[in-house]
Amino acid sequence: MQDATRIIQENFAILAPLFIIQLILMITALISLAKTEAANGPKWLWALIIIFINIIGPIIYFIFGKRDY
Structure with missing residues (x-):
């Protein structure tokens, strides 16, 4: 242990x-996901990908995932 x-x-x-860097990327992506009206796929799935697949x-x-209109 030591x-x-x-x-x-x-x-x-x-x-x-x-x-x-990981924390900044995750927060930025989650804020972007929350502000966007439509993503390429369900938003809940993108949130799980952002949170659990680290960097x-x-x-x-x-x-x-991000749609640019």
């Missing part, structure tokens, strides 16, 4: 920016 804690502490400088989910939404 080894895992030590590894996390040593790699925190690398992991922290990734977590921040790739929001990117997939912006590429395939």
Whole structure:
């Protein structure tokens, strides 16, 4: 258990920016999904993809799910 804690502490400088980028992407995609009237598919499904498929989910939404009218 102490080894895992030590590894996390040593790699925190690398992991922290990734977590921040993931959080920003997720929040931005969810706000965009909430504001749009129509998406390519059900909105609830896109919300699940954005939330549960970490960094790739929001990117997939912006590429395939968002309709631009």
